[in-house]
Amino acid sequence: MKRYQGILKKILENNSLLNRKEVKRILILYLGNEFYIGDCSIRIDKMMFYQSFYSNPIIDFNILQKSGTFIVEGLLKNNPHVNSISSSELNAIDFEMYDVVFCVDYKEEEMLIEFLNEKYGDKICSDQFRLAVFTIKHVMGLVPESDFIFPVNKNLTTHIGIQPGNIYITEEEREWGNNWLKMNGLKDNERLFILLDSTSRRNKLLNIDVYFDYLKAILRIGNIKVLNFDEKNMGKQEFYSEWLSTENIGKMIFSKGLTLRQALCIIGSDYTRFIFGPCTGLIHCASSIYNYFLRNGMSRGKVPHMITYTGSYPPGEKAFDWWGNYPLVNCLLLKGTGNKKEIVVLNNLSEEEQYSTEALPCTEYTAKMLIDYTTGLLRPRPVSVSY
Numbered sequence: 001m002k003r004y005q006g007i008l009k010k011i012l013e014n015n016s017l018l019n020r021k022e023v024k025r026i027l028i029l030y031l032g033n034e035f036y037i038g039d040c041s042i043r044i045d046k047m048m049f050y051q052s053f054y055s056n057p058i059i060d061f062n063i064l065q066k067s068g069t070f071i072v073e074g075l076l077k078n079n080p081h082v083n084s085i086s087s088s089e090l091n092a093i094d095f096e097m098y099d100v101v102f103c104v105d106y107k108e109e110e111m112l113i114e115f116l117n118e119k120y121g122d123k124i125c126s127d128q129f130r131l132a133v134f135t136i137k138h139v140m141g142l143v144p145e146s147d148f149i150f151p152v153n154k155n156l157t158t159h160i161g162i163q164p165g166n167i168y169i170t171e172e173e174r175e176w177g178n179n180w181l182k183m184n185g186l187k188d189n190e191r192l193f194i195l196l197d198s199t200s201r202r203n204k205l206l207n208i209d210v211y212f213d214y215l216k217a218i219l220r221i222g223n224i225k226v227l228n229f230d231e232k233n234m235g236k237q238e239f240y241s242e243w244l245s246t247e248n249i250g251k252m253i254f255s256k257g258l259t260l261r262q263a264l265c266i267i268g269s270d271y272t273r274f275i276f277g278p279c280t281g282l283i284h285c286a287s288s289i290y291n292y293f294l295r296n297g298m299s300r301g302k303v304p305h306m307i308t309y310t311g312s313y314p315p316g317e318k319a320f321d322w323w324g325n326y327p328l329v330n331c332l333l334l335k336g337t338g339n340k341k342e343i344v345v346l347n348n349l350s351e352e353e354q355y356s357t358e359a360l361p362c363t364e365y366t367a368k369m370l371i372d373y374t375t376g377l378l379r380p381r382p383v384s385v386s387y
């Protein structure tokens with residue numbers, strides 16, 4: 001890094017002198033090659049707050065690895081705060097168009113600073129254009145500062161605060177989701193329950209027998225269909241048929257090979273009443289979809305119940321880092337020992353408990369625990385009457 005100290009020092013100086021009211025154009029630059037739906041959602045579902053912080057600039061996205069484009073495009077389609085999404089090589093990007101660049105990567109590589117030094121070093125160091133560069137962390141505040149070349153814009157982080165994210169699903173897209181469900185067996189009088197069964201790490205999942213016992217209990221609820229996403233068309237329907245009766249399979253809908261955006265439209269359908277799954281990206285997305293609907297006049301009673309069950313996290317991570325800013329999601333943790341294990345809800349804990357509670361692994365959940373919690377959540381609330 002020593003050979004880049006001159007340009008890095010100048011960029012950090014530009015960061016500190018940046019007048020946010022003068023920012024006209026921003027580039028969000030994905031450097032790495034790891035793309036997870038949940039991580040991407042957390043990073044980019046708050047673009048409206050970038051615009052308000054920087055007085056309504058143009059925001060462009062560029063993903064160096066084309067393999068991640070379908071995720072970013074799926075999340076950002078119809079987002080009024082985003083100008084463009086591209087997948088150009090660094091050398092094809094005109095950095096002189098931008099006032100600010102935000103880097104997105106798990107651990108920032110030297111490729112950007114090396115590129116800027118080679119192509120724009122003289123111009124940046126002589127103030128021919130004043131480029132500011134910041135980092136968008138994996139999760140704000142989660143990864144140590146020392147892992148990054150460029151700093152986080154802490155004033156922007158404060159401006160965003162605990163504002164929930166938004167994913168913009170149009171009425172036309174909702175109607176597409178409604179029609180897809182009807183074409184795949186959902187009746188007008190039925191409600192849609194979505195059960196998610198995949199995630200980035202196997203240890204985030206329930207034991208398979210617990211999952212299917214829970215699913216069987218859900219399938220006993222009247223006037224519902226249960227949807228499972230088979231996004232890679234792996235043959236989940238055949239696998240589920242080995243665990244479920246013919247009658248229960250008849251109560252299920254399997255989506256096969258849909259795009260991410262199509263899955264989001266189904267999640268946002270008029271029929272969706274319940275979503276359950278592990279710590280996974282589609283639940284992050286579901287929350288952001290209904291945040292948007294609530295902002296645009298949906299009544300709270302029409303928002304589906306959402307449950308994510310969580311377990312133990314790697315050192316330095318807590319469930320709060322991932323779910324502390326998701327008021328629509330019931331984030332479950334399991335604590336206790338032996339036969340005295342109990343489910344607790346993250347948002348019901350005190351601030352101290354949210355960080356100090358040591359959760360048990362997901363393999364410790366029992367079907368009865370999850371069924372009892374879900375039954376209580378779905379039970380109609382009593383109506384109080386005044387005389």
